[in-house]
Amino acid sequence: MAATETALRARGLVKHFKRVRAVDRVDLTVGAGERVALLGPNGAGKTTTLMMLLGVITPDAGTVELVGRRLPGERSAAMEQVGFAAGYLPLPERLRVREFLELFADLYGIPDRRGAVAHGLERFRITGLADTMGNELSSGQRTLVGIVKATLHNPPLLVLDEPTASLDPDVAHRVRGGLERICAEDGTALLVTSHNMQEVERLCSRVVFLAGGRVVANGTPEQVVSHFGSRDLEGVFLHLAEGGAERISDARQVS
Amino acid sequence: MRAQRVRAVARRQSYVLKRAPQRWFDVIVWPVVDAILFGAIGVYFGSQHGAAAASAAFLLAGIVLFHVVFQAEIGLATGFLEETWSRNLLNLMVTPLTEPEYGTGVALFGMVRLAIGISVVSLVALAMFAFNITSLGVALIPLVVILLVVGWSVALIVIGLILRVGQGAEILTWGFIAFLLPLSGIFYPVSALPAGIQPIALALPTTHVFAAAHALVEGHPLPWGQVALGAAGAAVLAAVSVWFLTRMLATFRRRGYISRHV
Numbered sequence: 022m023a024a025t026e027t028a029l030r031a032r033g034l035v036k037h038f039k040r041v042r043a044v045d046r047v048d049l050t051v052g053a054g055e056r057v058a059l060l061g062p063n064g065a066g067k068t069t070t071l072m073m074l075l076g077v078i079t080p081d082a083g084t085v086e087l088v089g090r091r092l093p094g095e096r097s098a099a100m101e102q103v104g105f106a107a108g109y110l111p112l113p114e115r116l117r118v119r120e121f122l123e124l125f126a127d128l129y130g131i132p133d134r135r136g137a138v139a140h141g142l143e144r145f146r147i148t149g150l151a152d153t154m155g156n157e158l159s160s161g162q163r164t165l166v167g168i169v170k171a172t173l174h175n176p177p178l179l180v181l182d183e184p185t186a187s188l189d190p191d192v193a194h195r196v197r198g199g200l201e202r203i204c205a206e207d208g209t210a211l212l213v214t215s216h217n218m219q220e221v222e223r224l225c226s227r228v229v230f231l232a233g234g235r236v237v238a239n240g241t242p243e244q245v246v247s248h249f250g251s252r253d254l255e256g257v258f259l260h261l262a263e264g265g266a267e268r269i270s271d272a273r274q275v276s
Numbered sequence: 277m278r279a280q281r282v283r284a285v286a287r288r289q290s291y292v293l294k295r296a297p298q299r300w301f302d303v304i305v306w307p308v309v310d311a312i313l314f315g316a317i318g319v320y321f322g323s324q325h326g327a328a329a330a331s332a333a334f335l336l337a338g339i340v341l342f343h344v345v346f347q348a349e350i351g352l353a354t355g356f357l358e359e360t361w362s363r364n365l366l367n368l369m370v371t372p373l374t375e376p377e378y379g380t381g382v383a384l385f386g387m388v389r390l391a392i393g394i395s396v397v398s399l400v401a402l403a404m405f406a407f408n409i410t411s412l413g414v415a416l417i418p419l420v421v422i423l424l425v426v427g428w429s430v431a432l433i434v435i436g437l438i439l440r441v442g443q444g445a446e447i448l449t450w451g452f453i454a455f456l457l458p459l460s461g462i463f464y465p466v467s468a469l470p471a472g473i474q475p476i477a478l479a480l481p482t483t484h485v486f487a488a489a490h491a492l493v494e495g496h497p498l499p500w501g502q503v504a505l506g507a508a509g510a511a512v513l514a515a516v517s518v519w520f521l522t523r524m525l526a527t528f529r530r531r532g533y534i535s536r537h538v
Contacts, residue, residue, distance in 0.1 A: 038532060072534060075370045079529040097372040105370040109538060113362035115295040116288070127284030128371040170367075 026053050027086070028178040028210035029074060034083035036069055036234075043069045045234040047083070053177065056204060056211040058221040060254070061231035062262035067214045070231065071182055074212075075105055088177050101129060104171030107182035108164050112155030118142075118166050119151040122173065129174035141169040145199045161192030168196065172203055179203070181213040185220060193217070197224060218254035228254065232261045277380065281373050285381025292358050293389065302350050303389050307343055307397035314339045314463065315405040329406070330493075336407040337493045338462040338486060340397050344420050345482060346453055347393040348427025351386025352379070353434045353449040360443055365537040375525065383428060390424075412489070415498040418507070419485050425510040426481055430456075432517035436524035442536050462486050481509030 029051040036044040044066040051057045059067050072078040074085055076096045085092040090099035112121055119138060126134035142148045145165050150158065158166065164184060171179060184200070185193040197220060203209050215221050221228060222242050230238040230245065238245045242254055249257045293299050314335040322331025359365045368378065401407040409416070430452050437445040459473065460482035466474055477483050484506035491499050528534070 036532070069532065072532065077366065077369050077529065077534050078532045079526070097374050100370060100372040103370070107366070107538075110367060111363050113288075113358075113364045115292050115362070120291055124284050124288050125367075125371065127280050127287075128368075128373050130278060130280055130372065 027051070028053050028055070028088055029212060030084075030086045031070075031074055032084050034070060034073055034085070035081045036066075036073060036078065037081055043234050044073065044080070047231070047234070047236055049074070049229060049236070051178065051210050051212050054204070054208040054210050055227065056225045057213070058225040058228045059212060059214045059231065060218075060221065060228055060258065062258065065231040065261075066234040067231055068182060069234075071180060071212075071214065075103065075180060076100070101174065102176055103178045103180060104174065104176040105180045105182075106164070106167035106171040106184060108160075108167075108184050108186040108188070109182070110167060112158060112163055112166060114154070114156040116155050117151070118147075118153050118155065118158070121155055121166070122170055125170045126173050131174055137173050138169075141173050144172075144202070145169055145195070161188045161196075164188060164192070164196060165199070168199065172209075175207050176209065178210045178212065181211070183214055183216070185215065185217060193220070200224060216258075218258060222254060230257065230261060237261065277374070277377050278372075281377045282381040282384065285373070285378055286385040289355050289358070289382055289385035290388070292355075293385075299354070302354070303347070303393045304396055306346075307393050308400050310339045310343070311336065311397045311400035312404065315401060315407070319405065332405050333407050333493050334490060335463050336401045336405060337409065337412065337489050340394065340401060340409045341416075341419060341423060341486065341489055342457065342460075342462050343393050343397050344390065344423040345427040345430075345456065347390035348383075348386060348424050349431045349434075349453055350449065351389045352382050352428055352431035355382035355386060356431075356435045357438070357443075357446055357449065360438065360446075360537050363537060366534055369534065379432075386428075412492045415492055416489075418498075418503055419489055422481060422485050422503070422506045422510045425514050426485075429510070429513040429517035432521045436517075436521040439521075439524045439528040439533065442533070456480065456482055459483070460486050461490075465490075479509070481506045481513060484509065 027050060029049065031047065031049040034044050034047040035042070047066070047070055049070070059070065061067050069078060073080045076085070076092045076099070079093065087099040088102035090102065092099060112118070116124070122138040122141060123134045126137045131137045142151055145168065147162065147165050147169070150162055150166065168181070168184065185196050188196065200211065201224065204211055211224065213224065226241060228238070228240070228242050228245055229236055238248065238257070240248070245257055246253055249260055251257045251260060315332050318332030318335035319328045322328035359368060398409045401409065434445065434448050434452060437448055459469070459477045460480055461477060466477045466483055469477055484502040488499050488502040488506065
């Protein structure tokens with residue numbers, strides 16, 4: 022990582038869509054090598070926040086710094102340090118898996134793109150998919166290929182939006198295992214959104230809950246569970262989804 | 277600008293052309309159809325006045341050069357559309373790829389498509405109507421350059437509109453070019469148009485390029501005044517298209533329109 026202890030630093034992010042305040046003064050920090058989950062019910066502002074963090078959506082207010090690079094001015098250099106995958110993104114129809122991955126290896130400026138692709142496929146044990154067309158993959162295979170794409174350049178920060186949504190439990194297990202290996206071997210920081218609370222507890226050391234576009238809790242899973250008096254993260258999630266966030270006046274740092 | 281990223285985008289476009297047979301329609305089928313259609317019309321009307329070859333040459337020079345604008349515009353605009361059709365836009369936007377690198381990569385491969393399309397229409401004109409476009413000489417070069425700039429500029433405006441209003445604007449990929457066809461004096465002088473729309477025709481850079489091309493076909497020297505008007509118009513159009521695309525991209529990012537493409 023480029024001489025910084027922070028993989029991601031966002032301050033005061035605000036986003037309105039027409040009259041709706043989708044994201045409201047969100048502060049978010051992910052340390053180098055840290056694994057953080059961004060959680061919240063549908064409409065909480067998770068994906069909008071992620072898109073602002075990645076420079077795809079321009080915030081109305083606030084700042085984003087990725088691995089020491091400020092958006093939007095240093096977007097291209099910042100994105101060399103970040104990998105992104107989303108469970109809902111398809112692969113382009115007219116590309117084989119190998120061609121798709123080689124395209125992105127080139128976009129990330131990897132000198133030995135073939136070697137990087139072979140290593141990436143091997144790491145997730147999907148070498149056999151290399152010559153398969155993108156539209157012939159199952160959703161689980163597509164997710165795995167998407168994560169290989171996001172990690173080809175060994176980024177210091179990996180951002181994943183619903184990586185295991187709609188996957189069979191065994192495939193989701195493989196995805197989680199692969200992610201854990203990458204984080205452990207490369208010291209990659211992880212920012213992940215998920216509706217699977219067990220997955221979050223296994224993968225992440227810190228959780229940030231959003232509700233109504235605001236950060237309503239930020240701490241270790243145990244701290245957040247304890248703070249809300251719930252049995253587990255699922256209980257916190259249900260509490261917030263049922264309107265619990267409205268009773269919270271300010272964002273809480275519970276750590 | 278990184279050459280590796282530009283090459284990657286161009287290679288991605290080559291896979292699309294290779295694996296999407298319908299894309300060959302623009303590159304092969306329309307050039308063949310147009311060359312036969314306008315060559316035959318030229319021969320027929322020319323034969324009524326004892327000047328079949330000259331008449332066919334007039335129309336064929338027009339259709340060959342029209343394909344420069346058409347292929348340049350279609351190549352760039354459909355290259356971008358392919359990313360929206362395959363929902364690949366978000367994947368690209370979260371890489372280090374910059375907008376100029378993307379545009380250059382698509383336009384570079386667009387040049388390959390253009391070369392194929394122009395070769396096809398030229399060869400059909402030569403084989404079926406004995407019209408050789410290269411007989412017009414090196415004077416064609418500035419005309420082709422201006423038409424390329426116009427084609428790419430129109431494509432940038434179309435891409436800007438797709439970013440702004442969504443895929444509903446994709447019809448303009450072909451629609452804008454359809455407007456240029458009757459208004460640019462490609463197959464007849466501008467004076468043949470209704471008086472009310474002649475000022476519009478004269479404001480188009482393409483009109484001056486085709487007037488210059490017709491002068492060449494008739495054996496006159498290249499009218500540099502027309503070339504200058506065409507070049508000036510193309511420069512203005514290029515500047516406007518870049519400004520427009522930049523604005524539309526900013527709106528796209530500000531309003532979160534990426535949600536339309538995932």
